[in-house]
Amino acid sequence: MFCVIGERINTTRKSVREAVVKRDVNFIQKDVKKQQAAGAHFIDVNAGARIGHEMEDMKWLIETIQPVIDVPLCLDSPDPSVLEMAYGMVNQPPMINSISLEKDRFDTILPFLKGKRCKIISLCMDDSGMPTGAQDIVDRARRIVYAFEDMGIKRDAIYVDPLVQPVSTDNAKGVMVLEAVEGIANELPGVHITGGLSNISYGLPKRPIINRIFLCLMMMAGMDSAILDPLDAATMAAIKTTEMLLGKDDYCTRYLQAIRAGEIIA
């Protein structure tokens, strides 16, 4: 089943930052309960926006969120000491968001990962910068998978992010990442493919329709997870509909359940 990572608890969002500053338990708990009810499989938690406060804000967020949800957390920080602290608090194996092939970032997170039970998102980014072609993305994904497998991390725990780039700057960028996802799915079977989609529409008007259709195309290419807002009902409906069309919903059961719950909006 397509894995939705709910992106809303991020202190770069003004309303979340204010709730964190005020220690507004109710605001945060209400939000994450809604994300879970809408179908999030992981709740991303990013406390990075208040410089100098990440450790305490992350701790408060986990204390606040964890008691009211059943799904695991996605710990979103580049700081291994914050991740260590957070990992010690979670009551289910978390997802880690994220590592990359950039040497500094890779070497910084690597010691944290040793012996941990978690899933990990890894960006197809290296020290040469953003990938420049579909094969380049596939090659980076292979380096990520092989590096983690060498460390004993199972392929099923690895989520690669092919890095979606705007179609407004170069109209080949959509096809590039779609082909890359097909390549990763074919050449590295079993690895998960995730990421944010919204970069695709950067600089263009009516971004939600672009993002939503692109998500459907990425699912057909082989993407099986995304970091998005589960409270965007049209997007969640598009995911359920696409899964059905791709033969991943026996007897259309989940589509019809969603219909009965009033979740499929046209």
Add this chain to the structure above:
Amino acid sequence: MFCVIGERINTTRKSVREAVVKRDVNFIQKDVKKQQAAGAHFIDVNAGARIGHEMEDMKWLIETIQPVIDVPLCLDSPDPSVLEMAYGMVNQPPMINSISLEKDRFDTILPFLKGKRCKIISLCMDDSGMPTGAQDIVDRARRIVYAFEDMGIKRDAIYVDPLVQPVSTDNAKGVMVLEAVEGIANELPGVHITGGLSNISYGLPKRPIINRIFLCLMMMAGMDSAILDPLDAATMAAIKTTEMLLGKDDYCTRYLQAIRAGEIIA
């Protein structure tokens, strides 16, 4: 560019049948002008519903429609004598909808096609019935293409319809036709792929959202034409958005034009 065949002028639709019976010139002309303005590249004309009146109804429809539009017609009839009459009236090479591999139907239309300047839609249907797998569809498309090419018809004039079947009866039917379209696009480069999409959602609620997402997936697979209602604004917006995402809209020009025209609705 994706080729839209506007399906509205069909006497199986009650409002159209009534307009035809009343010889309501204004109703028909208004409809086809709207279809053209919305982006139809062909206007399908089907006068088959009034048994015994097809010849006169088709003649009246062509007389009524042709003076007010600039795009060519898609002559939609199984009757070669109706097609002969209609072909004699059109002022631009038409499309013919449709032939199939069924021996009777093929042999009936074949003499009509000899020496005509037209495009032709051919269904992947033969005397054994509906296709049962992706490779079966590709094989039928190949038989169609080779048969027409042997008659001197150029591949660029051939539009194969892979025959969309409902996902509600078998959840593999969506993937089957998507794979078939990929196969046809790869193995028979240059042939066009068209058809109606709405069968995919037969028996399910909220059909428009299913049809629309399926169209986007079919376009990614290689479908480059469809028979649909061009006045369905959300579908036309999805086509323009998908073309942009598939790298077929340089500098996002057509998407941005559609935005300025208020045509992209989310």
